[in-house]
Structure formats: C-alpha cells, structure tokens
Amino acid sequence: xxxxxxxxxxxxxxxEDALDDYIINRQAEExxxxxxxxxxxxxxNVTSLPRDDRKNLAKCISGFGNSEGGVIxxxxxxxxxxxxxxxxxxxxxxxxxxxxxxxxxxxxxxxxIPSHNKVRNHIISIDENGDGYIATYIPKAEVAPLMxxxxxxxxxxxxxxxxxxxxAVIAGMFGRRPQPNIELIISDKKIExxxxxxxxxxxxxxxxxxxxxxxxxxxxxxxxxRNESSVIARELxxxxxxxxxxxxxxxxxxxxxxxxxxxxxxxxxxxLITRPxxxxxxxxxxKFANVEIILSQHTSEDFLFDGIIGAADAAPxxxxxFINKNTLRSYVAKILxxxxxxxxxxxxxxxxxxxxxx
Numbered sequence: 490x491x492x493x494x495x496x497x498x499x500x501x502x503x504x505e506d507a508l509d510d511y512i513i514n515r516q517a518e519e520x521x522x523x524x525x526x527x528x529x530x531x532x533x534n535v536t537s538l539p540r541d542d543r544k545n546l547a548k549c550i551s552g553f554g555n556s557e558g559g560v561i562x563x564x565x566x567x568x569x570x571x572x573x574x575x576x577x578x579x580x581x582x583x584x585x586x587x588x589x590x591x592x593x594x595x596x597x598x599x600x601x602i603p604s605h606n607k608v609r610n611h612i613i614s615i616d617e618n619g620d621g622y623i624a625t626y627i628p629k630a631e632v633a634p635l636m637x638x639x640x641x642x643x644x645x646x647x648x649x650x651x652x653x654x655x656x657a658v659i660a661g662m663f664g665r666r667p668q669p670n671i672e673l674i675i676s677d678k679k680i681e682x683x684x685x686x687x688x689x690x691x692x693x694x695x696x697x698x699x700x701x702x703x704x705x706x707x708x709x710x711x712x713x714x715r716n717e718s719s720v721i722a723r724e725l726x727x728x729x730x731x732x733x734x735x736x737x738x739x740x741x742x743x744x745x746x747x748x749x750x751x752x753x754x755x756x757x758x759x760x761l762i763t764r765p766x767x768x769x770x771x772x773x774x775x776k777f778a779n780v781e782i783i784l785s786q787h788t789s790e791d792f793l794f795d796g797i798i799g800a801a802d803a804a805p806x807x808x809x810x811f812i813n814k815n816t817l818r819s820y821v822a823k824i825l826x827x828x829x830x831x832x833x834x835x836x837x838x839x840x841x842x843x844x845x846x847x
Contacts, residue, residue, distance in 0.1 A: 493521045493558035494807075497611070497626040498844065500562070505614040508565060508580055508622060515576040518649035521558065523549055524565035524575070527583040538592035544639045546593065546625070547600035551637040552644035552651030554605045554630035559646060562613070563589070564622035574649050586612055586621040593625060601635040629804070631670050631718065634659055669722035669803040673845055674713035674774060680834045681707045682825060685785075705738075706824050708782040708838060714798055715774045722769040724801035726762040727777045730755075735792035735817050740783035749777065769800070782810075786825065788818040808845035 500507050510516075518524055528539040538546065546561070553559035564583045567575040583589050590610055598604040607628045615621035634643045634654065643659055644651040686702040716722040727749075731741045743759050748767055752760035761777055769775050777798070784792075792812040799805035812820065824834055 491521075491558055491628075493553070493560055493626065493628065496522055496560045497609075497624060500560070500613050500624045501611055505580075505622065508562070508577075508613065511562075511565070511577040512579065515570070515573075517570065517573045517577075518567065518575045520556070520646055520648065521553075521560065523553075523559060523561045523649070524567050524577055525561055525563050526566055526581050527563050527589055529581075529584075531584060538589075538596040542592075543596055543600070546596060547637040547639040548644055548651045549625070550597070550600045550605050550608060550627050551635045551642070552646045553627040554601065554635045555633050555644060555654065556629065556646035558626075558628040560627070561625040562622065563625065564613075580622065582616070582620040583623060585619050586615050586623060587619060590623055593623065599638060601637055603632055603635065605630050605635055607631075631668065667718065667720045669716055669720055669769075669800045670718040671722060671725065671798060671800045671803045671806060672715045672717050673798050673806045673808055674715050675710050675839065675843070676713060677709070677711040677779070678835050678839065679709045680824070680831050680838070681709075682827075683707055703786065704825050705786070706784040706821050708784065709779065711779050712777045712796075712798070713774045714769070714777060714800070716769045716771055716800075718803075719771050721771070722800040722803060723767075724762060724765070725767070725769060725775060725777075725798075726800065727759070727796065727798050728761070729759045729780075729794065729796040731757040732793035732795060733791050735812070735814065736785055736787045736789055738783075738785035738787050739792070740781070741794060742781040742783070744779045744781070745776075746778040784817065784821050786818075786821060788814050788821070790814050792817050806845065808843070810843050812842045 525545050528542050531539060549559065549561050564581055565577050566579045566581045568578040570576045590612060593610050597608045605627065609626045611624045611626070613622040613624055636643045643654045645654045645658060682704050684702045684704055712727060714725050734741065746761055749761040749763050752762065754760045759778070763775070791814050792810065794810040796808045797805050820837070823829070
C-alpha cells in the first residue's frame with residue numbers, strides 16, 4: 490500500500506481523531522499530504538466549487554497525479570514553521586459538508602486534461618449542523634502528464650508544494666508507455682452456518698461425543714483480477730498470507746485455481762502466477778481462486794488475512810481482512826444465533842472487515 494493510500498485509510502478508520510493527532514503532533518504538509526481550508530462565507534446562491542477551492546483542487550490533482558499520489562484534507566488551518574514548513578494548527582470546519590462534497594465530485598473531471606477518474610472523496614466527520622471535514626485521495630495517474638485547467642500548467646509534487654514541471658520532466662512523462670491497471674474483484678460471496686459433523690467436519694473437541702455437534706460459519710468468495718487499462722496484461726499474480734486465524738479451529742482454504750503456477754511458500758501462504766502464454770485483454774477478468782474462511786465459536790486471538798494482486802509492469806493492489814478477537818467472537822455468535830439475515834452478515838463482513846485500495 491502506498492503512503493498516500495495509507496494516509497487515506499487512516500482518515501477513514503480513525504475519522505476526526507486522526508485530525509486531532511495531526512494537530513497535536515504538528516504534522517507538516519509533505520510529499521503525500523496537503524491541508525486546505527474551504528472558502529468561508531459561501532452564500533446560498535453559490536452552486537459550484539468556489540474559484541479558490543477549484544484552483545487548489547486542480548493543482549493538487551495535477552501535482553499528486555503526476556507524482557506518487559497524495560491526500561488533501563479540507564478543513565485544517567496551517568501555520569508556518571521555519572524548520573519544517575506548514576504544520577497543522579487548528580480545525581476549521583467546512584460548512585455544509587455534503588454540499589461541498591457534491592461540488593468536489595462535480596469539479597474533478599474538469600480540473601485536468603486528461604481527467605483523473607480515480608480521485609475519491611470521503612467525509613471524515615460531520616456534526617449536527619452538517620459541517621465537518623473531507624479527505625480527497627488522488628492516486629498516481631495512469632495517463633500522464635495531467636495539465637491543470639486552471640492556469641494550463643503541468644504540476645509535480647516537490648516537497649510540500651505543487652510546482653510547475655520542468656521541460657525535461659514533462660518530456661519524460663510523454664514518453665511513459667501505458668501500463669496495465671489491475672483491479673481486485675470479489676464475487677460469489679456467500680455465508681453459511683454448518684454443523685461440524687460428517688463431511689463438514691473441521692475440528693474435534695475433547696468432549697464432542699457427549700455433546701450436540703457444534704456449528705460454525707463458512708464464508709466463501711472468489712478472487713478475480715480485472716484489467717482496467719487499454720493494454721494487455723501479462724504475468725498476473727496473487728499472493729495471500731494468513732497472519733492469524735483467530736483460533737486453532739479456524740481455517741482459510743483455497744480451491745479451483747488453474748492456468749496458474751503455484752509457488753511453494755509457508756503453510757499459511759498461497760502464491761500464484763499465471764503461465765507465460767496467458768494474456769489478459771483490456772476490460773477483461775481472470776478468476777484466480779475460490780476462498781473459504783471457516784470461523785468457529787472458539788476465538789483466542791485476532792483474525793488477519795493479507796493479500797496482494799497485480800501483473801507485470803502494473804502497480805500492485807493490496808487487500809486485507811482484519812477482525813479483532815472481541816469483534817470476531819461477537820460476529821460469529823450473532824450469526825450462529827440467527828440474528829439478521831445473510832445479506833446483513835455479508836455487508837458487515839465485506840464493508841467493515843475487508844479493506845483494499847480498489
């Protein structure tokens with residue numbers, strides 16, 4: 490996961506607490522992070538992103554997109570520190586944060602030529618008055634250079650600033666060959682409650698003969714790689730590691746992987762790479778494997794599953810499933826009691842526990 494993605498995920502996970510931490514620790518603007526204040530005193534008749542905010546957005550999309558990506562946090566005031574530069578000083582809420590978010594979304598496509606269609610926005614927090622803070626994540630652009638439509642300049646990130654790119658840098662960007670863009674796709678999602686008996690038997694308990702067969706939860710899904718670029722992708726790969734199963738009775742199992750070579754690793758790893766003759770055309774999808782996660786009632790530690798997917802000459806995509814032991818115990822118990830339905834269980838698992846940069 491890149492530094493910019495890491496910052497964005499931190500803001501999603503920790504919300505306003507992350508902003509407080511930046512201010513307490515006097516976080517400086519840097520290569521991957523920019524603090525901005527929204528234009529104050531916006532009247533009701535304004536229907537689009539104010540000029541200064543649009544200028545800041547356009548420069549950042551060009552600068553971060555032409556570099557290694559970055560994050561804008563809207564709603565933080567900076568002060569000048571002569572040793573380390575502009576540092577976070579105070580929170581200044583964005584008025585009517587949902588309206589501002591809408592303006593950002595509408596402005597993005599017109600901020601650069603070509604447009605950067607991978608920019609994402611996230612409301613960090615919102616109060617009872619509808620005011621709050623927003624993060625804008627700008628990944629490295631697949632097609633470069635990006636020219637800002639405000640001032641018609643091509644920017645790159647230099648330290649904590651977006652600066653016009655020198656001619657030699659621009660020439661190098663024009664010479665960059667298109668690269669594959671591999672996205673992670675999860676499909677065939679299913680959650681079942683099974684009895685630990687006969688063909689479904691997973692584990693043996695010391696006193697199992699004297700008791701009713703236990704039940705456990707089986708979560709299954711398929712992992713696919715999708716080529717979202719306009720070029721052919723080769724040597725696609727998938728690597729998965731289970732750092733912690735949550736219990737000695739839990740399992741992670743893989744099946745139905747073909748047209749790939751399996752590279753031997755540790756017992757808790759799966760390493761797959763497609764064979765040389767396989768090529769993935771633009772806008773097509775390749776299925777790597779089916780995954781089964783077995784969760785029992787016996788939880789003694791956190792559950793951690795990490796993965797990475799990619800292809801030759803493509804930026805890798807990280808993903809992770811993490812459930813702390815208390816949440817895992819509660820989640821399994823709720824399913825076994827029959828609370829809610831499968832759709833809600835699935836939504837909670839893939840929205841709250843499954844994280845990726847897709």
